[in-house]
Amino acid sequence: MPRRYLACGRCYLAYMHPDGYLSADDEKTYYATHENSIDDEGYVGFLNILLEPLLEVIEQKEEKSALDYGCGPGPTLSVLLEQNGIRCDNYDPFFFPEALSPPYDVITATECFEHFHHPENELKKLVSMLKPGGLLALMTSRWSNDEKFMHWHYNRDPTHVIFMHDKTVLFIEEYFGLHSIFRDEKRVVIFRKKK
Structure with a gap:
């Protein structure tokens, strides 16, 4: 069955109809093929x-704690953060489901936002684990218009189910009490949690 996509008229998040979701076992098998490492x-x-x-x-006046959320089977960003003096926990629901130790100064979610089946719940959880003034750094490709979306490589991955738009960033700021302090043209957004 071909996958169907919709978009929210309020937050501009594009999403795959849940009928197209892979089973949890198939999703894990797909992720396990990723050979990412340090x-x-x-x-x-x-x-x-x-x-x-x-x-x-990151203001490195004192020791910082970080979480790499959705680190996948080969944690790498945590190693890079630790090389820069920032202690970092790993979490992934399939590969590193260990208990977490919030609150954190920094939470990263690189190339995992697009996998969230329940993005509102996931973002609430992430924001709740951040210290006031803490940073949430997301990396996920953003869509811009219907025409480009239809010919986009990013939505061909069967595990990619939601897609952020620039207007989604503004919605997230308002809805979750965040302030974006960095945004590139394509995929990175860094939010600061309001104090």
């Missing part, structure tokens, strides 16, 4: 798209 220079370079602006806005 030894993969291309992957590390990709993560630096988020890491470099994030390190620019």
Whole structure:
């Protein structure tokens, strides 16, 4: 059955109709094919798209704690953060389902937002685990218009079920008590939680 997509008229989040979702087992099997690791220079370079602006806005006056949410089978961003003096926990519902230790100064979610079946619940959870003034750094490709969406490579991945728009960023700010302090043209947004 072909996958169907809709978009919210309020927050502009585009999403796959749930009829097209993979089963949890099929989803995990698909993720397990990803061979991302700290030894993969291309992957590390990709993560630096988020890491470099994030390190620019982290105030390193005292020890910071971070969480890499949705780290996948080969945690890498946590290693990069720790190389920069930031202690980082890993969490992934399939591969690292261990208990977390909030609150955190920094939470990253790189290339996992598009996998959230319940984005409102996931964002509430992430914001609740952030200290006031803490940073939430998201990396997920954003869609811009219907025509480009129809020919976009990003929605061909069967595990990608939601897609952020620039207007979604504004909605998230208002709805979740965040303020975006960095946004690139394509995929990275860094929010600060209001104090």
